[in-house]
Amino acid sequence: MPDMRFAPPNPLRIADRASGLNAVSVRGYNERLVLSLLLQSKDITRLEIGERTGLSAQTVSVIVRSLEQEGLIAKGEAQRGRVGPPTVPISLNPEGAYSVGISVGHRQVEVVLVDFVGSIRSHAVLPFSDAAQDTNHPQFMGAIAKAIADLPRHLHPRIAGIGLALPGDEVELELTPRAARDRFDALQEEVEREIGYPVYVQNDITAAAGGESMFGVAKHLSDYLFFYLGARLHSRLVLNHQIYNAAAAVSFDVGILRLEEEIRKTGSSPSELWERGADWPSFGDAETAWQRHLVEQMKSSIAALKQFVPITSVVLSSYAPQAVCKAICRELEQAMPGIRAMAGNIERSPKAVGAAGLPFSSRFMVE
Amino acid sequence: MRSVLCYGDSNTHGQVPGGTPLDRYGPSERWPGVMASELGVGWHVIEEGLSGRTTVRDDPIEGAHKNGRTYLRPCLQSHAVLDLVIIMLGTNDLKARFNQPASEVAMAMGCLVYDIKELKPGPGGSVPEIMIVSPPPMLDDIKEWRSIFAGAPEKSRQLALEFEIIADSLEVHFFDAGSVVTCDPLDGFHINGQAHASLGRALAREVEAIGWPDER
Numbered sequence: 278m279p280d281m282r283f284a285p286p287n288p289l290r291i292a293d294r295a296s297g298l299n300a301v302s303v304r305g306y307n308e309r310l311v312l313s314l315l316l317q318s319k320d321i322t323r324l325e326i327g328e329r330t331g332l333s334a335q336t337v338s339v340i341v342r343s344l345e346q347e348g349l350i351a352k353g354e355a356q357r358g359r360v361g362p363p364t365v366p367i368s369l370n371p372e373g374a375y376s377v378g379i380s381v382g383h384r385q386v387e388v389v390l391v392d393f394v395g396s397i398r399s400h401a402v403l404p405f406s407d408a409a410q411d412t413n414h415p416q417f418m419g420a421i422a423k424a425i426a427d428l429p430r431h432l433h434p435r436i437a438g439i440g441l442a443l444p445g446d447e448v449e450l451e452l453t454p455r456a457a458r459d460r461f462d463a464l465q466e467e468v469e470r471e472i473g474y475p476v477y478v479q480n481d482i483t484a485a486a487g488g489e490s491m492f493g494v495a496k497h498l499s500d501y502l503f504f505y506l507g508a509r510l511h512s513r514l515v516l517n518h519q520i521y522n523a524a525a526a527v528s529f530d531v532g533i534l535r536l537e538e539e540i541r542k543t544g545s546s547p548s549e550l551w552e553r554g555a556d557w558p559s560f561g562d563a564e565t566a567w568q569r570h571l572v573e574q575m576k577s578s579i580a581a582l583k584q585f586v587p588i589t590s591v592v593l594s595s596y597a598p599q600a601v602c603k604a605i606c607r608e609l610e611q612a613m614p615g616i617r618a619m620a621g622n623i624e625r626s627p628k629a630v631g632a633a634g635l636p637f638s639s640r641f642m643v644e
Numbered sequence: 645m646r647s648v649l650c651y652g653d654s655n656t657h658g659q660v661p662g663g664t665p666l667d668r669y670g671p672s673e674r675w676p677g678v679m680a681s682e683l684g685v686g687w688h689v690i691e692e693g694l695s696g697r698t699t700v701r702d703d704p705i706e707g708a709h710k711n712g713r714t715y716l717r718p719c720l721q722s723h724a725v726l727d728l729v730i731i732m733l734g735t736n737d738l739k740a741r742f743n744q745p746a747s748e749v750a751m752a753m754g755c756l757v758y759d760i761k762e763l764k765p766g767p768g769g770s771v772p773e774i775m776i777v778s779p780p781p782m783l784d785d786i787k788e789w790r791s792i793f794a795g796a797p798e799k800s801r802q803l804a805l806e807f808e809i810i811a812d813s814l815e816v817h818f819f820d821a822g823s824v825v826t827c828d829p830l831d832g833f834h835i836n837g838q839a840h841a842s843l844g845r846a847l848a849r850e851v852e853a854i855g856w857p858d859e860r
Contacts, residue, residue: 282754282758283751283754283755286750286751286754286809286810286812286813286814287813322853322855323853323854323855324854324855324856324857325855326855327855328857333815334773334817334854334855335773335774335815335816335817336815337855338816338817338818338853338854339811339812339815339816339817339818342818343812352853355849355852363852364852364855365849365852365853
């Protein structure tokens, strides 16, 4: 019987050094384990990776070296502490991978291209026309193609894929132009065929929660209640980094649609409400009343949940100005001692950025 | 205190380029010495460099004692307990008398790794950390050594990749010395004092990067 120790070597990791990302099939479980850790925390050492994954120093060494060669991670400067040997922190290389995120809302479509740490490299907003008899499909495909074209050509092999966030909420779906809605089921296949990258689909609220977990304020939180303030108020529960996506999630009419209504009642124009990235003017009493309703609803959701899960952290994500979100968080914290409420820090297109995280989690992280 | 064994050939012995095995850099100038001072008081660095050492081959001309495999076992046992074994070999296997491609030299490195894993000279009878270091490639002009090393410079440039493939397959640490130093033009395959300093510093960083939990 031949001694199999001396069969030809079988390296699993340095298979392809040419360029681009290794094929999915060779990215083993241990490698995903290490990447998951790096997607959750910045600047960790090989020793910490070993301690937190249970992998041996030699295995970590091999994986780290191959990920470094692949350009997915980068070593930092050695840090000399007062005691012990200097440590070399390892982080994701922002330039290591890119991803396109698309969110389809009821008023507009947003397309972003983000790097490996979630920084937006390209951003486009496509409004639906009021008379949406026809779709804006050619423009939609054009915006995706342009997001990719904005990235220098030699980096295209580093695009991990396209994430697509689609609304699932019944009320918001009703508001979406019919012609756009009718295409939803076919969209994944169409984009995959026309653009040529794998497309991953997720519910838009779940995607936004995933975005805050991967790139945003919730990076270090394993358990929290996620609120998304859009046209309506939505929520998701995140436990042990896992986002629970109920099939029939409820939403509440205390969102920006409600605020719009309240403002209309006072005879003012609510047009600034739907602009992205702009500060809101003060809407006076209408806004104060709306905010009270909103916080009441959040309070009752948290109170209901607390009967079952000892939740202490709350994240509020929205495309509404951060100042507005922070004010809501402050009010919520005052009303509920023991609760820490944080405004999400993905201000521009949180759903699209979250969608862009999907190809990363599918290709690089453990389930 | 942690112990590291530096197992190598003339470039670990500290042979001066263009000299003989008796022309040697001083203990603090050779890469193991430089590495020792970089690592500091917590480390005991053991030098085991023999001029002409091969990975697994008895040398029909220089003698059977140049075989790195037969000497490895007594060497490991003499110096146990070892936390880390660094092996930098391969150049001498490229001599014309052995007629070996780079891939066979890498297979032989694999043998040494298996022998260490089998002997378990680490703390509590464990397998120590193992680091394969590929030697810096030879220069094209190897002076009067060109017949002995016929065809070797070309093969020496393939060692880094072949060694890395073996290191990955066997899951051990790997470092390419060619990424930080080159051989001295005086003979084309030995490293000079400056290169010893650079290599010692680079390897100290690699050793530290392994990550060492606090000693009990």
